[in-house]
Amino acid sequence: MTSFQPLDALRMAPGAKRPRRLRRTAALRDLVRETTLEPSDFVQPLFVVPGDDIRNPISSMPGVEQLSVDRLAGEARELVALGVKAVLLFGIPSAKDSHGSESCAEDGVVQQAIRALKDASPELVVATDVCMCEYTDHGHCGLLDAEGGVLNDETLEVLARIAISHGEAGADVVAPSGMIDGMVGAIRAGLDAEGLHSVAILSYAVKYASAFYGPFREAAEGAPMFGDRRSHQMDPANAREALREVTLDVEEGADALMVKPALGYLDVVRSVRERFPELPLAAYNVSGEYAMVKAAAANGWLDERAAVLEVLTGIRRAGADLVVTYHAKDAATWLQSGR
Numbered sequence: 001m002t003s004f005q006p007l008d009a010l011r012m013a014p015g016a017k018r019p020r021r022l023r024r025t026a027a028l029r030d031l032v033r034e035t036t037l038e039p040s041d042f043v044q045p046l047f048v049v050p051g052d053d054i055r056n057p058i059s060s061m062p063g064v065e066q067l068s069v070d071r072l073a074g075e076a077r078e079l080v081a082l083g084v085k086a087v088l089l090f091g092i093p094s095a096k097d098s099h100g101s102e103s104c105a106e107d108g109v110v111q112q113a114i115r116a117l118k119d120a121s122p123e124l125v126v127a128t129d130v131c132m133c134e135y136t137d138h139g140h141c142g143l144l145d146a147e148g149g150v151l152n153d154e155t156l157e158v159l160a161r162i163a164i165s166h167g168e169a170g171a172d173v174v175a176p177s178g179m180i181d182g183m184v185g186a187i188r189a190g191l192d193a194e195g196l197h198s199v200a201i202l203s204y205a206v207k208y209a210s211a212f213y214g215p216f217r218e219a220a221e222g223a224p225m226f227g228d229r230r231s232h233q234m235d236p237a238n239a240r241e242a243l244r245e246v247t248l249d250v251e252e253g254a255d256a257l258m259v260k261p262a263l264g265y266l267d268v269v270r271s272v273r274e275r276f277p278e279l280p281l282a283a284y285n286v287s288g289e290y291a292m293v294k295a296a297a298a299n300g301w302l303d304e305r306a307a308v309l310e311v312l313t314g315i316r317r318a319g320a321d322l323v324v325t326y327h328a329k330d331a332a333t334w335l336q337s338g339r
């Protein structure tokens with residue numbers, strides 16, 4: 001037997017192209033990196049509950065807590081210190097009814113939260129979720145007809161009233177999430193009629209009926225009491241329809257767009273980015289995506305820090321400017337301390 005001899009025929013020719021040259025050192029890799037990840041790319045969701053001095057851990061989302069309004073100032077200062085410049089507020093009301101009455105109350109939990117955050121950190125961007133599902137006793141995203149179906153046009157007026165109440169409390173951005181047809185136009189008209197021209201609309205333009213919202217429903221206490229949301233949220237099988245949804249929201253006056261969830265829908269993020277390059281695009285790294293990484297990391301199956309930064313980079317690489325993520329504080333901490 002002869003020992004193996006490298007074959008000259010397999011060697012690369014002089015002048016051959018070698019992409020590895022630019023991967024040789026960390027400095028070279030930094031120099032040619034295409035996608036950046038900064039704390040200012042993140043939006044931290046916050047769940048606000050009535051009461052005082054409350055921090056309720058959410059068992060399916062380790063590290064995430066429901067907070068009472070008096071706890072928000074500290075949270076805001078912590079986020080700003082980490083370089084995270086925006087929050088997305090969800091409220092859990094003290095009482096629910098079929099009409100979601102507390103959703104637009106001047107002293108509702110979200111309206112109080114907006115004022116508390118703005119008092120504590122005026123520079124923090126406060127965005128608010130605008131939907132009825134956290135406020136209705138049936139847990140659906142709108143008013144219901146006799147058969148339990150979500151009424152579309154009747155719900156629009158309520159959504160506009162919710163957005164106005166958030167704008168009056170000082171919200172910078174309202175984010176309608178119910179996938180109700182015409183919601184962006186109705187909210188824009190309502191805000192403008194009240195002189196709230198500077199309140200921006202970040203539309204959940206493309207929101208799929210996803211299994212990955214499970215842990216969120218514990219956090220926001222908004223699971224539907226019957227049925228599901230497939231009559232208004234999109235079928236996970238559809239991508240072309242997403243462009244139709246986005247086009248309508250842009251026509252209705254959306255200032256920025258969102259795709260939700262993120263990880264299973266990176267192709268949709270990419271195609272929305274390409275169709276509307278002029279509008280900021282957010283992607284929502286949802287509760288189930290968060291819970292998967294946390295559970296695997298807790299078992300020692302994943303390196304949490306590396307996995308989280310890779311996930312967030314992947315969402316940015318697909319085309320998202322902003323990432324709404326429960327990892328925001330951890331990721332910002334890791335980015336501040338260097339990779």
Ligand SMILES: [Zn+2]
Binds near residue numbers: 134140177178
């Ligand atoms: Zn909803």
